[in-house]
Amino acid sequence: MNFSYYPGCTLKNKAQDLDRWARLSAEALGIHLEELETWQCCGGAYSMGKDEIASKLASVRALQAAKEKGQDLVTLCSACHNVLKQANDAMANDPDFSLRANNYMALDTPYKGETKVIHYLELLRDVVGFDNLKKAVKNPLKGKKIAAYYGCLLLRPGKVMQMDNPENPRIMEDFIRAIGAEPVLWANRNECCGGYAVLEDKAIAVKKSTAVMDNAADQQAEMLITACPLCLYNLTKNSASETRLPVKYFTELLAEALGVKE
Amino acid sequence: MSKYDREQILRTSGVNVLKCMRCGKCSATCPSYDEMEYHPHQFVYMVEKGEIEPLLQSKSLYKCLSCFACVERCPRGVEPAKLVEAVRLQVIRQQGMNHLKPDDIPALLDDDLPQQAIVTALRKYSK
Amino acid sequence: MQRIGVFVCWCGSNIAATVDVAAVSEALGHEPGVVFSTNYQYMCSEAGQNIIKNAIRDYQLTGIVVCSCSPRMHEATFRKTAASAGLNSYMVEIANIREQCSWIHKDKAQATEKAIILGRAAIAKVHLNAPLTAGESPVTKRALVIGGGIAGIQTALDIADAGFEVDIVEKQPTIGGKMTQIDKTFPTLDCAACILTPKMVDCAQNDKINIFAYSEVKEVKGFVGNFHVKINKKARYVDATKCTGCGECTEKCPMKKIPNEFNLGLDNRHAIYIPFAQAVPKVATIDPNACNMLKNGKCGLCAKVCSAGAIDYKQKDEIVEREYGAIVVATGYNPIKLDDYDEYAYSLSKDVVSSLEFERITNAAGPTGGTLLRPSDGKHPHTLVFVQCVGSRCSAEGKGKSYCSKICCMYTAKHAMLCREKYPDTEVYVFYIDVRSPGKNYDEFYRRAVEEYGVHYIKGQVGKVVPRSDGKLLVQGSDLLANEQVHIEADMVVLAAAIEPDKSARPLATMLTASMDTNDFFTEAHAKLRPVESPTAGIFLSGACQGPKDIPDTVAQAGAAASKVIGLLAKDKLTCNPCTAHSDEMMCNGCSSCEKVCPYGAISYVDKEFRMPNRTTAIRRVAVVNEAVCQGCGACTVACPSGAMDLKGFSNSQIMAEVDAICKM
Structure with a gap:
């Protein structure tokens, strides 16, 4: 297709x-x-x-x-x-x-x-289907506890984005399950990382990224995944959390699970 | 001037401030609350009253993260973030009022900063 | 030629401020057939009615037109006026120049012109009116109450008290409704069970009351005074006449991990269960989705232990058919689902609960025996945050309800107060938008929570709740008066969820042809003057099915609905509506179109002999209307392809005359 x-x-x-x-x-x-x-x-x-x-x-x-x-x-x-x-x-x-x-x-x-x-992600859910994705997985990421980080842009405003329930989403969690890992449910998955304000006032980005990272770590996640380069930047560079979990693009885990990551 | 500003802000934002029921949910959910001198619910109320000047002068305009949390969670569909953006546009659309100038940017860069951050900041802070 | 009188009402300033009433009566006075035309401040007042009576006498009027409010408001009034002056009631026509004219126009010239046109249409119709005589129909002296909560119970008790039979249909295995789940009641703090369970027992013991528990209404036919209802008694797989409610079976049942609806899933029940100790009827019920015996034929333990031999795995649903004179809807409410409000972390933490769940947690008969313990770890909470208006008062385009749920301010004050009273070591915060306490001793109650019990009321809302692994809930909210964002480390968060009508209400309304609003609350016949009647004759409303209501309001309305029912059942005969359909048998071709569309089953067919040319005869099939059953809806007149069917009082020619009068302009 x-x-x-x-x-x-x-x-x-x-x-x-x-x-x-x-x-x-x-x-x-x-x-x-x-x-x-x-x-x-x-x-x-x-x-x-x-x-x-x-x-x-x-x-x-x-x-x-x-x-x-x-x-x-x-x-x-x-x-x-x-x-x-x-x-x-x-x-x-x-x-x-x-x-x-x-x-x-x-x-x-x-x-x-x-x-x-x-x-x-909608392509995976609605066109491929998470069930089919699961069948296509060659290297399931067994036992990995992953926190899906939606950030703010993926789901909001919900009325326009129409992608998932903006307060209680599951598309990334279902993705995590499909590649064989275990999703961690946590509250700050749809809170802002500080975004572009990092250029205006780095303290905001530090504060917000820390709150996100702290919450994921507190809920025993081993890793965060995101679809946003700016979220990845803020969380890796600006979080002041004691625990610095790895933050990866969800496509990297997808490629790994499908066995196409070189 | 203030009356003109008010009308322009309402038109640009498309926000109906009269829908606000003063519940404070926008300010309850705002991630930048502590950094703001005027908070989301105050933007709504002050624009309604025509108190535009303090907002135009305020650094709060540049603290909004455009995260749409207030837009999503407002029970009345007021969309405060659109009002903040409209007030900011009212300022930066004026000659010489860009908040972020291209010349400022090289000093802000590091090796990993994604392009997305730069273009977004330029869009939000300058015209 | 009719001699017609025209009476234009000012309705104070309701009509007169927008319509030039003098110009209207002047213009209509010149219409053909009009021999008298006048206007008056309040035509419905005694003085106004006297003007009409005198004119009927003095001018020998054969028909009258009243230009006033909606016929739903005062048509009956003016018909009585005419009758008392010796004029047939059905020679009265109303031109609605209030709801359909003055209230919706701003420009006086336009409104006046329209009022004149509406008056002309009514005059044109009166020219073709004929005197009608109403027949009578009998009244079945039994009432049906749908829903067995406090609303239905009170209505049934009051009807029975007047000596009439009444049936309660309740879909749950027991009557009692939401009130059985509540711990204490505001503003007096008496225990809900103590005041409710005696009423439940009264229902069971009253020989005029018959309870169909675990049953649902399947079909409603007929009309006021003569309803025919099919009730589905769902299979309990227990013979209710044998079961003693001893509870032996519920203890022995091996399927014991079924979420307990009565405790909102906070604990478990068995596959065979009695919802709670005071259930009425106190009869066990087998959950067919959980019972091993019913699912795969293995087990049968309950039948072995039942000394009464009441277990019957072969029991089937049973349809009961009953006749009723009146039907009361008392289907109640439910809290909304909280899936769309997960900024409060309801799905993420067991310690974020709805207010009804909080009732169960603090109820002596609840899963914790009335001790306030956190659902997650069973520990005593020290800091509690209550959030009001969750899903209430939302804009139409949003995800919540547009209305105020009315009961939440008071029960939250109650929860907060009881918390502080029983556990002085707790800190209790209530986030509110407004505190709405307009009821007798209500505001005093709320103030006591603040002043005597030290509950912290914060003007503002909660924006986010973040559950932490150490069990704390980080609550982020706004304090609008302090102009601060506040952060509270709470042990529990309680959400005052909006309430909505029960899901069974919408299909029921369709069966009853009773109207509903956009929120699925039943509509009353008049918001102020007929608050417990549906616009559909013989259907009455009790409790929260009509709008959010607390217990005192519900009981008051339940009594009011009962008195309306009693008033109806006390009559031996009801005056029928004479505006019924009739078929011109010479034109009828027996096609059955009318029979198919008749919602009341009022039309049947007979084979009739007709004289044909040359002294021959022919047998033809023609429609016959049962005038006692016909409600005059007019569906058949529209469906009839040959124009044989017509409606008395609203004939095709009358309606065309009205349309012509309007279009002549």
């Missing part, structure tokens, strides 16, 4: 591993990710201003490109996923924004949010 794929800026640079293992694993599962030829950076954060038009056009172009190919658009980085889904929602449901964005785009047929944006 073929899907359009939007890697985003960080996956071409500091988070190449997140991308590489995702592609290798997808191929192993019979899914081909076709990188959009002309994607541009999503901007990292969705501009919440209703009168912010230009800053959302990169997303709209990517969505339009996938529409032209007639494919669902797969994202991987939490931030890109958040921005693309919110922009897509605005194109479908905010007529004023949609009209103005389409005026800039000057397409033959206006784009009205037709493309379906799915996160790589």
Whole structure:
């Protein structure tokens, strides 16, 4: 099966591993990710201003490109996923924004949010199926206690992201079970790591990452997994916890379980 | 000026401040609360009252993490984060009011900092 | 030609502020057939009714039009007025210029024009009205109460007290409802069981009351005074006439790890069980999903130990058919599920509980014997945080309920107070948005919690609860008055979950053709003046099925519903609605379309001999309406392809005349 794929800026640079293992694993599962030829950076954060038009056009172009190919658009980085889904929602449901964005785009047929944006995790859950994934696993990660770290961008706002229950999610936990490991349930899995504020006030990132790491460690996790390069950065570089658990991209564990990690 | 600001902020954010029932859930859930001089519930109330000037001056504008916790958990669907963003836009859209300038960035980099952090910070703090 | 009088009501300023009433009575006075037209401040008052009576006499009126409020409000009033002046009641038409005009318009000129048009339509209809005479139907002198909680129990007791038979249908194995799970009751702190269980026993012992426990209503047919109901008595696999409730079987049953619903899953029960010691009827029930004997034919221990020989593994569901004159809905409420509110960590920690679970934990008959112990480790908690309004008062687009659940402020004050009273070593915090305590001695009760018992009330909400492995719950909340974010290390968190109508209410409403609001609460016939009646005749409402209610309000409403039922059952005959359907047998082609759509089963067919040309005869199948059963809904008149079916008082020609009058403009 073929899907359009939007890697985003960080996956071409500091988070190449997140991308590489995702592609290798997808191929192993019979899914081909076709990188959009002309994607541009999503901007990292969705501009919440209703009168912010230009800053959302990169997303709209990517969505339009996938529409032209007639494919669902797969994202991987939490931030890109958040921005693309919110922009897509605005194109479908905010007529004023949609009209103005389409005026800039000057397409033959206006784009009205037709493309379906799915996160790589949704691809595993809804297209591959966690049961099938389990069958495809060659090296189950037996006995590993893993804390799924959703952060803030993957699930919120729940009304738009429509990925899982934003307060009581299970998609990453089900993923962890599928690759043979044991999920740890913990409260701060959907609390913020401090995000981009690390550039404004590092103390915020330290405080928030520490709270996340402390909670995971307290619940006896051996490792955290994430889909977000910035979460990984903050948790590994800025957490002041006594326990410094390893933080990995979920695709790395996926590749390992599928036996495609070189 | 203040009345104009208020209208502009309401328009940019799309927030209806009158939906607020003053429960304080936004401020209860805010991860940046301690770093903020004005807290999410105060943004809502102060914009409602037209007290915009103190907000425009406040460093609180740059402490919001855009984590959507207040948006998700507000029982009335007020979406305080959108209001904070609209007030911030009101400031940084003015000439010379960028909070983060490209020249500042090299000093903030380290070997592992993901690109995502830089583009997001630029989007949030400058125009 | 009719001689028509027009009476335009101001309804104080309700109509007159938006509609130029003088202009309306002036304009309608010039309509054909209108011989008298006037306006008055309150047409429904005695003085107003006298204006109508005098005009009927002085102008020999044959029909009248009252331009006023909705016919649901005062049509009956004005019909009586006409009758007392010697005019047939059905020569009265109401033009609704309040709900359908003045209340929804702002522009006076537009509203006045519309009021005139509505008046003209009513006049056009009166021209075609004919006097109608109402028939009578008998009343079955027995009531059905659906739901056996405190609402249903009180209603049944009051109806029985007046000498009428009453059946209670309860889906659980015992009556008693939510109140059986509650420890103490506000604002007097008397024990719920002490005041409820005597009433349960009264129900069982009252020879006018018949309890169908572990049963559900399957089908409702008929109409006010004459309901025909099918009740499914679910198989208990125990012969209720033989079981003595000794409990021998429940002790010996080897399947003992079944989550106990009565204690909200905080402990376990056996596959054969009696929900609690004071259950009524005190009869054992086998859970077919848990019983080994029923699932795979292995075990049979309960039958061996039962000295009464009451166990019957072959028992089947049984349908009972009964006739009733009135039906009372008392289906109650449930707390909402807390899955969408996991910022409070309900699914992550056993020590985060709902308020109803807290009732069980503090109840002397509960899993801890009434000692306050944490569910996770059985230790005594020192710091407790109560969170109000969980899922209540949410915006329409959100995940919660838009309404205030009404009971939570008071029971939370009760929980907090009892906690401090019994365990002075505890610190108790209550996060609130508003404290709502409008009831007799309610605010005083809440103040006592603060002033005498030292409960810390914090104006604000909790945003996040993080359970820690050492058993502490880190509660992060806002204190709006201090303008601070507070962090409390708690041992337990108690969530005041919103309440919602029981899930059985919606399908039941469909069976009863009773209306509901968007929240699935039953709608009352009038929010202020008919609060215990459904708009569907013969259906009455008791307790929280109509809206969130505490016990005092529920008992008051239960009594009110009972008095309405008694008023109905006291009548030997009910005046029927004369606006029934009738079929023109010359036009009827016997197609059965009308019979299929009739919700009351009022239409049947007869073979009738008709004279044909040349002295021949032919037998044709034609529809006949049973006027005692027909409720005048009009479905058949719409379904009839040949136009044979028509409705008295609302004939096709009358309705077309109204439409023409409106469209003439």
